[in-house]
Amino acid sequence: MKNLLSSVAALTAAFFATPALSGPVLDDIIAKDKLICLVNPNSPGFSVPDSQGVFQGFNTDFCRMAAAAILGDATKADIRGIGFSDSMKTIVADGAHMASRSITATGTRDADPGLAFVATTFFDGQGFMVPKTLGVSSATELNGATVCAEDGSTTLLNIADWFGDRDIQYRVENIADKTARLEAFFSGKCDVYASDVTALLSDRLLSDTPETYTILPEVISAEPLTLVTQPDQALEAAVFWAFQVMLNADILGVTSKNVTAIVEDLESQPKAVQRLFAEDSAAAEMAGKLGLPKDWAFQVISQVGAYSEVFERHLGKETPFGIDLSETANALVGDGGQMYAYPIR
Amino acid sequence: MIPPSPPPPAEKRxxxxxxxxxxxxxxxxxxxxxxxxxNMEAAGVSPGFGFLVREAGFDVSSSLIPYAPSDSYARVILVGLANTVFLAAVCLVLATVIGVVFGLVSVGPSPIGRALALAYVEVFRNLPKLLVLLILFVLAVNGLPHVREAISVGPFHLSNRSVNFPVVVSNQRMWFAVAAAVVGLGIGFLWRARHKLADRRSGAAETAAINLLPIALPLLAILVFQVPVTVSVPELKGFDFQGGGRLSLQFVVIAATLGIYHGAQIAEVVRGGLLAIPKGQTEAAKALGLTPWQSIRLIVLPQVIRIVIPPMNNQYVNLVKNTSIAIAVGYSDLMSVSGTIINQSFKPLEMMLITMGLYLALCLGLTTTFNRFHRRLTRRETR
Known part of the structure; x- marks a missing residue:
C-alpha cells in the first residue's frame, strides 16, 4: 500500500511537473538530516569500529554513499551495528532507513513487503580452489577428486547438489578444525578446497606460497550481498543510482582524488563524464526529480570514491585481506566480473 | 568370647x-x-522425528554401508554409528595391546624399559587428546608423500590421503565359501565341546585337521561351486587410487591417537594389577620350574585380568566417547553427521536425543558385557 501510494504520488508529480517530490522515507531522512544505516557490528573488512568507535569497512562506505547522495554529506550517515536477523526487523519496524550488512538477496526475503533489495554491492558464492600444478581449469574436470570442506556447513550440501547433478564422482573431507582443513589442502591430501570465494581468497594467504593456488571459475551457489532499504521508490532510486555513479566512475577513471580536478576542467572531458558532473547534466536532472542535492554525483565520488576505490581501501591487495578485485565477480563486466554500470543519461 | 553380632538388616522402609x-x-x-x-511451541517449532525419512543431501568422508546423498537422514545416522563402532573397536584393540605391553614393561626387569614406559605414560596422560590428534594429523599430512608419489610396496600404497590395499571382490557365489567357513568353524566348536565334556586329550594331528577345517572347507567350496575369485587392486587413475580397499589417513591418525592416549592409561591400570599380585605367586611359579613367560601366562595374567576388568571397563567407555574428537580431522562419525543434520534440519533437540541415546546404548552394552564377564570370572575364583 505504501508502495502504491508513493507510485501514485510519483506519477502525479511527473504529470504536474512539480520540481521535486520525494517518497516518505526519503523525506524523513532529509527532515532528520541524518540517514540511519545498519551494519554488522563486527565483520573485519566490511564493518568494524575503529579506535574512535566509528564504523569502518566496505559495507559502511555504502551507508556514507547514500548520505553523500541524499544529504550531501557522508558524515551524516548514522551507522549502527546490529545482528543479522534484528537488522531486517528494525527496517521493517521503521527503526532504520537502510542496511548495508552483507544481506543475501533471496526471493522469499524480497517478497517480504517491508524490505526493498536495491543494489548488489558484493557478489559472493561458493567456489573451488585448486593448486595450479593440478592443471585443472574448470570444476567439471574434477571427476574423482577429493574435496575439503567445513564439517556441518551448507557447503557440504551445495557440493553434493552440484557434483550430483553433473554425475561427477568425488570424495569429501568434511574437516571441522580449520587448521587441520587447511593443512590437508596445502599438503595435497585434498585436491580441492571448497568455501565462499571471499573465504578462499583470504585463506589462500595462509599458505606459504599463495601464488601457487588458483580459484576455479565455477561459483556453485549465488550469494548476492545487497543493500536493503525501507520500501520507498525515491529512496530506492537514490541509493541505486548513487551506486551506479560509483560504477560509472570506475569505467571513466574518475576517483575521489581526481574528481575535483576533473570537474574544474569539465569542458575537455568525455561526454559521459560531463553527464555525471555538469550543471545541466543528466545527474542534475535526476537530482531535481528525486529531491537530491544538485551535485550529488560529485559528492558521492569526492567523499566516498569509485567502487574499486572502496573495494581496494578495505579488501584490496594493500589490506590484510589481499583480495584481487579483478579475480572476483565484483570486477566490472568489461574486466570479466559481474558489476554492470547502468547508463546515466 | 562373644560371637560377632549379625549385621543389621537392610532397612526397607x-x-x-x-x-x-x-x-x-x-x-x-x-x-x-x-x-x-x-518454548518450542511458542517459537512455532513442533518436535517430532518425521524429518528422519527426509533426504540428507550431504556426503560423508567414508562409509561402511552403501550411502548416497539422496538417502535419508536415518541412513546417514546409521553410517555415522557404524563408523563410530568400527573406529572404537579398532582403538580398543590397539589401546589394549599397547597398554598391556607397556604395563608389563613398566614392572619388568629392564631399567631402561621401565624408564621408557614411565616417560610414555607421563607424557600421554598429561596431554589433551585433541592436541595430540591435531599434531599427529598435521605431521602426517605434511610428512607423508602426495598421492602421486605414494610409497608403494607391491599392491600396497601409503600416501598422505590413505592406505590403499588389494581386496577380494565379493559376488553372489561367495556365500558358498562363507557358508563353508561357518560350517568349518561350527564343526571345530562342537568337536572341542565334546572333547572337553569327555575330558580327554586329542592327538596333535587330529587338532591340526580340525583347526584347518575353516580354511580347507571354503577352498573346497570355491573349487566345487566354481566361485569366481577376483582381486581388486588399487591403481592410480586421475586424481586418486581407484579400486581396492582404502583406509583414510584420518582414520589411521585417530586410531593411533586414541590407541596411544588410552594405551598410556591402560598401562597404568595393568601396572596396578600386576603390583597387586603377591610376589610369592611368581616365586612359587619359578620354584615349580615354569619359565618367566609361562609364569606370566598361567599364573599372573589370569589373576591380573580379574583385578583390572572394572578399571578397564571405565577406560573402554571413555574410549568409545572419545572417538567423537574425530570430527576435528574429518572422519564422518556419529557426532559429525549429527552436527551436520542439526545445521540442515534445525532439529537440535531431537538429534541430540538420538545421538545421546546411541552413545548411551553403545557404552551401556559394553559395560554390561564386561560386568557379566567379570562376575563369571570372580564366580570361578570363589568356586
Whole structure:
C-alpha cells in the first residue's frame, strides 16, 4: 500500500511537473538530516569500529554513499551495528532507513513487503580452489577428486547438489578444525578446497606460497550481498543510482582524488563524464526529480570514491585481506566480473 | 568370647527425605520437559522425528554401508554409528595391546624399559587428546608423500590421503565359501565341546585337521561351486587410487591417537594389577620350574585380568566417547553427521536425543558385557 501510494504520488508529480517530490522515507531522512544505516557490528573488512568507535569497512562506505547522495554529506550517515536477523526487523519496524550488512538477496526475503533489495554491492558464492600444478581449469574436470570442506556447513550440501547433478564422482573431507582443513589442502591430501570465494581468497594467504593456488571459475551457489532499504521508490532510486555513479566512475577513471580536478576542467572531458558532473547534466536532472542535492554525483565520488576505490581501501591487495578485485565477480563486466554500470543519461 | 553380632538388616522402609528427593527430582525434570515443549511451541517449532525419512543431501568422508546423498537422514545416522563402532573397536584393540605391553614393561626387569614406559605414560596422560590428534594429523599430512608419489610396496600404497590395499571382490557365489567357513568353524566348536565334556586329550594331528577345517572347507567350496575369485587392486587413475580397499589417513591418525592416549592409561591400570599380585605367586611359579613367560601366562595374567576388568571397563567407555574428537580431522562419525543434520534440519533437540541415546546404548552394552564377564570370572575364583 505504501508502495502504491508513493507510485501514485510519483506519477502525479511527473504529470504536474512539480520540481521535486520525494517518497516518505526519503523525506524523513532529509527532515532528520541524518540517514540511519545498519551494519554488522563486527565483520573485519566490511564493518568494524575503529579506535574512535566509528564504523569502518566496505559495507559502511555504502551507508556514507547514500548520505553523500541524499544529504550531501557522508558524515551524516548514522551507522549502527546490529545482528543479522534484528537488522531486517528494525527496517521493517521503521527503526532504520537502510542496511548495508552483507544481506543475501533471496526471493522469499524480497517478497517480504517491508524490505526493498536495491543494489548488489558484493557478489559472493561458493567456489573451488585448486593448486595450479593440478592443471585443472574448470570444476567439471574434477571427476574423482577429493574435496575439503567445513564439517556441518551448507557447503557440504551445495557440493553434493552440484557434483550430483553433473554425475561427477568425488570424495569429501568434511574437516571441522580449520587448521587441520587447511593443512590437508596445502599438503595435497585434498585436491580441492571448497568455501565462499571471499573465504578462499583470504585463506589462500595462509599458505606459504599463495601464488601457487588458483580459484576455479565455477561459483556453485549465488550469494548476492545487497543493500536493503525501507520500501520507498525515491529512496530506492537514490541509493541505486548513487551506486551506479560509483560504477560509472570506475569505467571513466574518475576517483575521489581526481574528481575535483576533473570537474574544474569539465569542458575537455568525455561526454559521459560531463553527464555525471555538469550543471545541466543528466545527474542534475535526476537530482531535481528525486529531491537530491544538485551535485550529488560529485559528492558521492569526492567523499566516498569509485567502487574499486572502496573495494581496494578495505579488501584490496594493500589490506590484510589481499583480495584481487579483478579475480572476483565484483570486477566490472568489461574486466570479466559481474558489476554492470547502468547508463546515466 | 562373644560371637560377632549379625549385621543389621537392610532397612526397607522409605524415609520421608528419600521420597522428597525423588519427588523433587521428578518435578524438576517434568518442569524442564514442559518448559522446552512450551518454548518450542511458542517459537512455532513442533518436535517430532518425521524429518528422519527426509533426504540428507550431504556426503560423508567414508562409509561402511552403501550411502548416497539422496538417502535419508536415518541412513546417514546409521553410517555415522557404524563408523563410530568400527573406529572404537579398532582403538580398543590397539589401546589394549599397547597398554598391556607397556604395563608389563613398566614392572619388568629392564631399567631402561621401565624408564621408557614411565616417560610414555607421563607424557600421554598429561596431554589433551585433541592436541595430540591435531599434531599427529598435521605431521602426517605434511610428512607423508602426495598421492602421486605414494610409497608403494607391491599392491600396497601409503600416501598422505590413505592406505590403499588389494581386496577380494565379493559376488553372489561367495556365500558358498562363507557358508563353508561357518560350517568349518561350527564343526571345530562342537568337536572341542565334546572333547572337553569327555575330558580327554586329542592327538596333535587330529587338532591340526580340525583347526584347518575353516580354511580347507571354503577352498573346497570355491573349487566345487566354481566361485569366481577376483582381486581388486588399487591403481592410480586421475586424481586418486581407484579400486581396492582404502583406509583414510584420518582414520589411521585417530586410531593411533586414541590407541596411544588410552594405551598410556591402560598401562597404568595393568601396572596396578600386576603390583597387586603377591610376589610369592611368581616365586612359587619359578620354584615349580615354569619359565618367566609361562609364569606370566598361567599364573599372573589370569589373576591380573580379574583385578583390572572394572578399571578397564571405565577406560573402554571413555574410549568409545572419545572417538567423537574425530570430527576435528574429518572422519564422518556419529557426532559429525549429527552436527551436520542439526545445521540442515534445525532439529537440535531431537538429534541430540538420538545421538545421546546411541552413545548411551553403545557404552551401556559394553559395560554390561564386561560386568557379566567379570562376575563369571570372580564366580570361578570363589568356586
Amino acid at each position: 522409605l524415609h520421608l527425605s528419600d521420597i522428597a528427593a525423588v519427588g523433587g527430582l521428578a518435578l524438576v525434570l517434568a518442569l524442564a520437559v514442559f518448559n522446552v515443549l512450551a
